[in-house]
Amino acid sequence: MRPIKLVLGYVFLAGCFGSGGSVLARDAPREFCSRPAVASTVEEPEDLRSNDGVLKLHLSVRNERQKDGSTRFCYVLENGSQSPTLRLNPGDLLVLSLDNQLIDTDVGTPPAKASHVHRMPGAASDPCSNATMSLSSANLHFHGLAIPPVCHQDDVLHTSIQPSDPPFEYRLRIPDDEPPGLYWYHPHVHGFSSRQVLGGASGAIIVEGVERANSSLLGLPERVLVIRDQDLLNPDAPPSSSDAQAPVLIDRDGDAANTGTGAGRPAKDLSVNFVPVPYPDYPPAKLAMKPGERQLWRVLNASSVTYLNLAVVFKRGPRFQAQHLGLVAVDGVPLTASGSVGHAIEWRPSIMISPGARAEFIITAPPAGVDGLLVTRTVNTGPGGENDPNRPLISISASTNAAPTHSTLPASAKPLPLTALPWLGSVTPTRTRKLYFSEDAVDPKDPSIAQKFYLTVDGQTPAAFDPTSSEPSIVVKQGDVEDWIIENRSTELHAFHIHQVHFQVVEWLGLPVNEPFLRDVINVPFSNPSMSGYPSVRLRMDFRDPNTVGTFVFHCHLLDHEDGGMMGLIRVEPRPGAGSD
Numbered sequence: 066m067r068p069i070k071l072v073l074g075y076v077f078l079a080g081c082f083g084s085g086g087s088v089l090a091r092d093a094p095r096e097f098c099s100r101p102a103v104a105s106t107v108e109e110p111e112d113l114r115s116n117d118g119v120l121k122l123h124l125s126v127r128n129e130r131q132k133d134g135s136t137r138f139c140y141v142l143e144n145g146s147q148s149p150t151l152r153l154n155p156g157d158l159l160v161l162s163l164d165n166q167l168i169d170t171d172v173g174t175p176p177a178k179a180s181h182v183h184r185m186p187g188a189a190s191d192p193c194s195n196a197t198m199s200l201s202s203a204n205l206h207f208h209g210l211a212i213p214p215v216c217h218q219d220d221v222l223h224t225s226i227q228p229s230d231p232p233f234e235y236r237l238r239i240p241d242d243e244p245p246g247l248y249w250y251h252p253h254v255h256g257f258s259s260r261q262v263l264g265g266a267s268g269a270i271i272v273e274g275v276e277r278a279n280s281s282l283l284g285l286p287e288r289v290l291v292i293r294d295q296d297l298l299n300p301d302a303p304p305s306s307s308d309a310q311a312p313v314l315i316d317r318d319g320d321a322a323n324t325g326t327g328a329g330r331p332a333k334d335l336s337v338n339f340v341p342v343p344y345p346d347y348p349p350a351k352l353a354m355k356p357g358e359r360q361l362w363r364v365l366n367a368s369s370v371t372y373l374n375l376a377v378v379f380k381r382g383p384r385f386q387a388q389h390l391g392l393v394a395v396d397g398v399p400l401t402a403s404g405s406v407g408h409a410i411e412w413r414p415s416i417m418i419s420p421g422a423r424a425e426f427i428i429t430a431p432p433a434g435v436d437g438l439l440v441t442r443t444v445n446t447g448p449g450g451e452n453d454p455n456r457p458l459i460s461i462s463a464s465t466n467a468a469p470t471h472s473t474l475p476a477s478a479k480p481l482p483l484t485a486l487p488w489l490g491s492v493t494p495t496r497t498r499k500l501y502f503s504e505d506a507v508d509p510k511d512p513s514i515a516q517k518f519y520l521t522v523d524g525q526t527p528a529a530f531d532p533t534s535s536e537p538s539i540v541v542k543q544g545d546v547e548d549w550i551i552e553n554r555s556t557e558l559h560a561f562h563i564h565q566v567h568f569q570v571v572e573w574l575g576l577p578v579n580e581p582f583l584r585d586v587i588n589v590p591f592s593n594p595s596m597s598g599y600p601s602v603r604l605r606m607d608f609r610d611p612n613t614v615g616t617f618v619f620h621c622h623l624l625d626h627e628d629g630g631m632m633g634l635i636r637v638e639p640r641p642g643a644g645s646d
């Protein structure tokens with residue numbers, strides 16, 4: 066369900082840019098965020114590769130209001146291509162100049178519906194400390210990278226670039242020991258992340274070398290798939306005939322509520338590399354592979370709220386045959402990360418990917434004459450959650466003429482050295498903390514009003530994240546390893562994410578799992594009134610990396626929950642006696 070917005074004051078944005086001359090100039094008709102047609106072929110994003118250890122690029126962030134009232138957001142290169150994949154090696158420098166060309170697309174709508182703006186005390190023109198956070202503010206979060214939470218690198222608390230600012234330079238170095246895999250970039254403007262990401266503001270980052278962690282990947286063609294959600298293209302359409310028996314329930318925000326049937330109207334449409342797969346008929350995007358070919362698919366769930374549960378079926382006549390997918394990495398971390406052998410590939414009939422999470426897996430193309438289908442299977446998000454029904458995403462055809470992927474992993478590679486630090490799972494935690502997700506009705510007597518969202522450290526008072534406060538709810542020392550129990554006291558799923566840090570899932574619903582890899586997003590099961598106690602996961606949190614020193618956030622990655630306040634602050638203090646690094 067959607068939160069109420071944290072409203073500190075309504076400001077009609079047209080008046081916020083001084084003379085407004087540049088704003089008016091940008092109001093001319095234009096199409097920057099064009100999108101492919103329904104049922105078209107899935108194209109890979111453009112690859113930008115580092116050269117001599119440096120990747121330098123100029124990216125504009127733009128938006129465009131659509132006839133249906135929705136707004137597209139896009140990251141555009143000078144050549145017009147959108148959401149490029151940034152490919153770097155460990156140790157490489159990324160120099161990204163971000164030009165905010167956003168306009169206020171709410172101008173012209175009644176003031177009550179116009180963008181609201183957080184203005185924190187001390188608002189200034191320096192983008193490193195600009196307290197204005199609005200729908201036309203921009204910043205970037207480099208999701209999953211263990212880089213410092215400071216301005217021009219990965220700070221989202223105080224960095225806010227306005228349309229009137231000159232291009233803003235991000236300059237950061239991929240750590241030498243960053244696990245090779247799939248990461249991503251997206252905006253993190255508090256209160257507005259959901260609308261910007263839902264509009265399409267996201268792109269992939271690849272830290273090269275996954276074949277060094279897993280020799281079974283040597284020489285495989287690789288393909289980046291970014292799955293996004295968006296407002297329904299056909300919100301008023303009745304369900305297709307095969308779905309007709311499924312009820313269309315509306316939750317208190319007007320979103321389609323979880324039907325628990327696997328069918329019915331979804332809360333959001335999905336797209337694959339921007340090819341929309343709209344409700345109610347879901348005409349799938351198209352993709353060709355050579356018959357029987359193996360590829361590494363690197364899938365990012367860049368949805369604002371939609372869970373994915375990916376599976377591949379082959380159609381043999383009237384029968385559908387489920388295939389196994391060979392999972393090799395999660396959230397940018399190869400499954401071989403613990404150094405234990407024998408877990409290089411995990412063959413699974415389906416792979417769940419929470420909003421914000423990534424999965425990299427081997428897929429085998431259908432044989433000649435057989436069609437394949439990538440689908441997302443229904444996810445039960447709980448009685449309070451949104452409807453994520455079964456639906457197809459990509460129709461896979463087997464063809465000897467299939468175009469090659471943009472990129473193929475090297476055929477030989479030096480194995481990745483083991484990290485210098487002991488495996489996280491073998492470290493005894495310094496202490497254990499408990500945090501919990503909870504929701505509150507704004508007005509219990511009026512169920513038409515949405516929820517308030519909290520992520521609380523046990524013992525503290527639940528409160529929505531306050532962007533004007535710099536007081537952390539958790540303070541740790543660099544070098545510490547802690548266990549965090551994350552409990553869900555609400556009736557819908559939440560996806561826990563923390564910046565700068567990967568963690569190990571140690572327990573799931575009280576059962577030891579000791580995953581031999583790390584994650585940066587974990588789904589926490591919803592609670593149910595018939596349960597005794599609340600469902601929880603236990604995470605081993607790693608603050609050993611000196612790059613974690615500073616203040617940063619942890620939050621739910623269902624972005625309207627995050628925007629609604631389901632977020633907290635942590636400060637990692639330098640280790641006493643540690644050097645300046």
Ligand SMILES: [Cu+2]
Binds near residue numbers: 560623631
């Ligand atoms: Cu949530």
